[in-house]
Amino acid sequence: MRTITVINPKGGCGKTTIATCLASHLSWDGYKVALADLDPQQSTTDWGALRSEEYPEIELINHGSGQVRASRGTDILVLDSPAGVHGKELGQLVRRSQTLLVPILPSPIDMRASWRFLEQLFSLAPVQKGKVKVGLIANRVKENTLIYRELTGFLGKYRAPYVAHLRASMNYVRAAEKGLGVADLPRYLAERDWQQWKPLMRWVESKRSQPKN
Ligand SMILES: Nc1ncnc2c1ncn2[C@@H]1O[C@H](COP(=O)(O)OP(=O)(O)OP(=O)(O)O)[C@@H](O)[C@H]1O
Ligand SMILES: [Mg+2]
Numbered sequence: 001m002r003t004i005t006v007i008n009p010k011g012g013c014g015k016t017t018i019a020t021c022l023a024s025h026l027s028w029d030g031y032k033v034a035l036a037d038l039d040p041q042q043s044t045t046d047w048g049a050l051r052s053e054e055y056p057e058i059e060l061i062n063h064g065s066g067q068v069r070a071s072r073g074t075d076i077l078v079l080d081s082p083a084g085v086h087g088k089e090l091g092q093l094v095r096r097s098q099t100l101l102v103p104i105l106p107s108p109i110d111m112r113a114s115w116r117f118l119e120q121l122f123s124l125a126p127v128q129k130g131k132v133k134v135g136l137i138a139n140r141v142k143e144n145t146l147i148y149r150e151l152t153g154f155l156g157k158y159r160a161p162y163v164a165h166l167r168a169s170m171n172y173v174r175a176a177e178k179g180l181g182v183a184d185l186p187r188y189l190a191e192r193d194w195q196q197w198k199p200l201m202r203w204v205e206s207k208r209s210q211p212k213n
Contacts, residue, residue, distance in 0.1 A: 005097040010113040011083035014103040014139035023180030027056035034070035036061040039082035051179030103139040106151040135163035143197045150210045164200035166167035
């Protein structure tokens, strides 16, 4: 089983949104997916409770129930991490993952906080040795804004790939309130978002996002 963790200690940058949407995309792509909520705020658990059986199944694991253990046969475990992860907890999360996705918002406060986090992350041995692969995501962007260009420049400086930019869209908000991701929305509503998820899914489903052995 492979573990993909969505992580950035900065609150509100889109970890839960991206973890839930990623789980939904992967389940549409035919993987057996589990999604674990590591956050005491329980937003992912709430999301899972709203999801109807009409949509591809995602096994929800609530951290409150003890250890995170996905059912047998699970292909991919997605972890939604809480805000404020640091120190020992960060090290543990990094060690148990093969892939990390780091969402960052186009805002000076978020970019500064994320810079500090990325400095810390890239100094960890598993990241330096390529035992875990990191992908950066610009989230909630408004194209044609200066701050989005600044964020693109900021993300381009890292050796970790800048795997996607996701626009600010009410689709994310509306989907979340029904236990859905943008992949579950109809084409006429979400075509633009699907296009933006394509490079992200290509990276996630390729060897580039997985350690060599
Ligand atoms: N691309 C987007 N477009 C529009 N709204 C978004 C987008 N991404 C996230 N949001 C909204 O931003 C808010 C914060 O997102 P989310 O809860 O996913 O962040 P988080 O990193 O999980 O927060 P926390 O650190 O509190 O766990 C939510 O209201 C969510 O619906
Ligand atoms: Mg969250």
